[in-house]
Amino acid sequence: MKRKLLYCGIFAAVMLFHGTSFAKDVIVDGLVYQLNDKEGTASLYTKTDVVITGDVVIPDVVTDNGKAYTVTVITGTPFKANTKITSVQLPSGLKKLVGRTFEGCTNLEKVTGGPESLDQIDAYTFDDTKWLNDQPDGFVVFKKWVLAYHGSYNGETFAIPNGVIGVVDNSFQANGSSIKPKKLFIPASVKSYSYMDVKYLRTLERIEVDVANVTYFNDAAGALYAYDYEYLRDGSYVTGQALIAMPPMIKADIFNVHSGTKFLASYSGSVTGIEQFNVPEGVEVLSMNVFRDASPKNIDLPSTIVDLDFGLYSTGNTDKVVIRATTMPKYDRLLFKNSWNTTLYVPDALVDAYKAVSTFTENLKNILPLSQYEGVDDVTVSSDATVIAIYGADGAERNCLQPGINIVRYSDGTARKVFHRD
Numbered sequence: 001m002k003r004k005l006l007y008c009g010i011f012a013a014v015m016l017f018h019g020t021s022f023a024k025d026v027i028v029d030g031l032v033y034q035l036n037d038k039e040g041t042a043s044l045y046t047k048t049d050v051v052i053t054g055d056v057v058i059p060d061v062v063t064d065n066g067k068a069y070t071v072t073v074i075t076g077t078p079f080k081a082n083t084k085i086t087s088v089q090l091p092s093g094l095k096k097l098v099g100r101t102f103e104g105c106t107n108l109e110k111v112t113g114g115p116e117s118l119d120q121i122d123a124y125t126f127d128d129t130k131w132l133n134d135q136p137d138g139f140v141v142f143k144k145w146v147l148a149y150h151g152s153y154n155g156e157t158f159a160i161p162n163g164v165i166g167v168v169d170n171s172f173q174a175n176g177s178s179i180k181p182k183k184l185f186i187p188a189s190v191k192s193y194s195y196m197d198v199k200y201l202r203t204l205e206r207i208e209v210d211v212a213n214v215t216y217f218n219d220a221a222g223a224l225y226a227y228d229y230e231y232l233r234d235g236s237y238v239t240g241q242a243l244i245a246m247p248p249m250i251k252a253d254i255f256n257v258h259s260g261t262k263f264l265a266s267y268s269g270s271v272t273g274i275e276q277f278n279v280p281e282g283v284e285v286l287s288m289n290v291f292r293d294a295s296p297k298n299i300d301l302p303s304t305i306v307d308l309d310f311g312l313y314s315t316g317n318t319d320k321v322v323i324r325a326t327t328m329p330k331y332d333r334l335l336f337k338n339s340w341n342t343t344l345y346v347p348d349a350l351v352d353a354y355k356a357v358s359t360f361t362e363n364l365k366n367i368l369p370l371s372q373y374e375g376v377d378d379v380t381v382s383s384d385a386t387v388i389a390i391y392g393a394d395g396a397e398r399n400c401l402q403p404g405i406n407i408v409r410y411s412d413g414t415a416r417k418v419f420h421r422d
Contacts, residue, residue, distance in 0.1 A: 026064045031078055033062050035069050042069035045076040053084040058113075060091045075099050083107050090114030100124045109134065117144035123169035123196070139164075144189075146171050152178035158201065159185040166192030176200025184247070186224075188212040193224070195245040195267040204247035211409040212391050219258045222247055231263050231285055233307065240284075243268040248294075255296070256280065263287065264311065270294040272317055279305075286311030288332070291318065301325070310334035318342045322373055328353055336363040345373040385410040 026033050026042070030050030033042040042062050056079070061068045071091040079085060081104035088102070090113040099122055102108055109130040126132040126147060132140065137151035139161055146160065146167040158181035160167060167190065172179055180203045186193060188210040198204065206222025217225050229242035240262025246255075246269065254276045257264070261280065266287045269277060277296035281304050290311035291299065295318045303324040310332035312321060322345045323329065336342065336359065346354050348369040354360045355367050390398045391407040398406065401420040408418050 024064065026062055026069075028059060028062050031058070033069070033071065035062075035064060040067075040069055041072045043073035043075055044071060044078060045073075047078040051084065052079070052082060055087045055089075056085050057089045058091050058094075060093055072096065073098060074101050077101065077103075080104055086110065087112070094118060096120040097125050098122050100127070102126050102129055104128045106130060111142075114143060117165060120192075121145045121147070121166070121168050123171075125168070148172070148174065149179060150175075152180075154180050157181060157183045157185050158204075160187055160190060162187045163189050165189055167194075167197045169194055169196040170200075171197055172200040176202060182206070182249075183208060183222075186210065186213065186216060188214075191215045193244065195265065195270070198224070198245040198247060199267070199270070202248050205249045205251055206247055207245065211389055211407070212397070214391070214405075214407055216244070217407075221252045221255060222250060223255075223258075225258055225261065226265075229263055229265065231287070233285070238262075246271045250274070254278065257283065264290045266290065267292060269296065269299075271296065276300070285309070289313055291315050298322075305329050308332075308335055310337070312336055312339060312342075314338040315342055316340075320345065320373070322346075322370065324370065326350070331359060333359050335359055339363050341365055343368060345370050 024035055026035060027048060030048045030052055031044055032046045032048065033044050035042050044058060059071060061070050070093040072093055072095045075098040077100060079102050080100055083106050085105055086107055087110035088108065092113065092115060094114045096119055098120060103124045106128060107130060111131050132147060135150060139146055140148040140150060141161060141164060144163060144165045146164055148171050158179065179201055181201065182203060182205045184201060184204055184207045186209045190213065193216060207218050207224045209216045209218045215226060219225065223243060224245040226242045226244050228239050230237045230239050241260050242263040242265045243257055243261055244265050248271060250271055252274055255274050256278045257280055259280050261283050263285045264283065264287060266289050269291045270293060272294045274296035275298065277299045279301050281302045283302055284304055285307045286309055288309045288311060292314050295315040297318060298320040299318060300322045301324060303326060305323060305325045306329050308329045308331040313334050314337060316338060319341065320343050326347055328350060342364050343366040344360065344364050345368050348371050351367060351369050360367060387408055387410060389409040390401060392398055392402065401418065403420055406418045406420055
């Protein structure tokens, strides 16, 4: 599964647009379904004024003019805060639970039906329901997704259960203060994870990913990366390696983003205690809020940066930011908002251009030429690392590189995706 880094945020619900592929809406038992003629599917997205109570059965299919449409998505808030429903039966062809669908259904005590696993479950889908609150201590897993963790945890390693394919954003928010591991382990099965699942593990020092995982890997410092991350730029998706998250208590005075990285995902650099944060050549994009609120002391951005969005919003802990690009990158007006303690260093020839833009002059302490900057320039990865394991895209170990995609694990704890032609 590829995660999409969208300008509307990683928490945004899937939007359903009316267009030529949608025939019409159809109403069944007070619930409104949007029909997709091309795919033969239906999405439950709202309700009428009918009061829905008791046991709710969402049908496997809805029909219109004799044509059957498989219900694959439940989105919007057709049930949100409905205190009158007591159980729900999900359709067998369901693929996505998008939005806070059942949040606040305080008397919902039973959830049945649906397939063995879902492609997507959004944050807060079952929050404040009797069903979720009554789940036993430990990981609460539903349709192969972690929804929450009940109880406390003080062990060394907080291991996501094998077989889980995703962790719902903010799963550990409610009791993050009572989950106190030093290490997070992500198994090979996980295909969906984000910074929002890490930030509440406040004692976390490193993240380790099973070497057979074909979606994520960790670097030597214990930060989390994705191999193939999609970023929406200028109306189309660009794919590349991305820094996803750093453990709040990462042990690194100097942090070098892993070579081959193209994007820094939202909040991925939001940690304190790092003296120097070096971003290597090849990184093109900072997403929004990369360093928001919890930021390194000094940040060094490469010449390849083309889009800053508002990735440096509220970097109150940061003294120096270097932008080495010889052309001013794209930026949002909120780029340096609340960054009054920060001095920006840019190529000497661009100092006047930056000073002519209010986004920079109104929010920064100073703008100085790059020739006056002194910092740590080492953004390389150890050349001493050796190959210790090779895996296929299916997670099976290999004796050598095979044609196609190979996952190569190195002795310094890092991993790379390698395409081999012969």
